[in-house]
Amino acid sequence: MVNVGPMRPLLARHRRPLAVLCAVAAVLLVRLPQTSPPGGDVLVAARDLPGGTPLTSGDVRIIRLRPPPSGALSGLPESAVLAAPVRRGEPLTDLRLLGPALLDAHAPGLVAAPVRIPDSVLGALVRPGDRVDVLAVPEAALPASGPPPAPLVTAAPVLAVPPPDGSSGALLLLAVTRPEAAALAGAPHLTLSLHPPVPS
Known part of the structure; x- marks a missing residue:
């Protein structure tokens, strides 16, 4: 019969470190099957x-x-x-x-409409993601008592600001409805103002 008496104190002395090692191994085994x-x-x-x-x-x-x-x-x-x-x-x-994907982040039913304004300095202040009001500018100066021009488009998101192409003024690409795009296309002279941020 083999005497195992001296082994018991040795196991008792190393029981806690062995338990810690087993716990660490169990954690590693649980994590190994998880795929990135x-x-x-x-x-x-x-x-x-x-x-x-x-x-x-x-x-x-x-x-x-x-x-x-x-x-x-x-x-x-x-x-x-x-x-x-x-x-x-x-x-x-x-x-x-x-491209068409520019409209993916906006409400359905909008189209991308190019808008050219004569003031290139004003156009340089606009960045993609801004919202702008677009107004029609009359060919003749308005009398001092006359009403200001009504916006054709209000709070239109700016999709892109293409680089200068040699033409006068500045070109913007806006997300607007189809009726708004038609109104913008029919207006000979346009200007814009930056719209306050829309509350989320």
């Missing part, structure tokens, strides 16, 4: 880029993100143009490019 979210290749800006930039392969680089942002681009679309400025390393999504 799938990763994906994502385009990011290779440098700070202004809005209106026609993107080329030198403007972007590919990194792997886990998980990739919603709407992230894994390849550079043909004739892609930035709708707004981006910072170096910022992931590029469909909402960052000029």
Whole structure:
């Protein structure tokens, strides 16, 4: 018969460290089966880029993100143009490019309408995400007692501010209803004012 008497004090002395090791092992075993979210290749800006930039392969680089942002681009679309400025390393999504996706974040039924105003300095103050009121400017000066022009559009979201194209004034892309787009297209002279932020 084997004498195991001396083993009992040894086990008692190491019982607590062994219990701690078992607890750590149990935690690790529980975590091992958990899988990380799938990763994906994502385009990011290779440098700070202004809005209106026609993107080329030198403007972007590919990194792997886990998980990739919603709407992230894994390849550079043909004739892609930035709708707004981006910072170096910022992931590029469909909402960052000029195109139909710009309206995805807005109410259904809106269209993207280009609006040109003659004041390029005023246009330079506007940024994507701003809201503006657009007013028709009469060709003749209004009398001092006359009413001010009524806005054709109120609190229209600015989708993009394309870069200067050599024409006079400034061009903006606004999210408006179809009737508002028709009114804007029929007005020969337009100006705008920045609208206070809309309460969320």
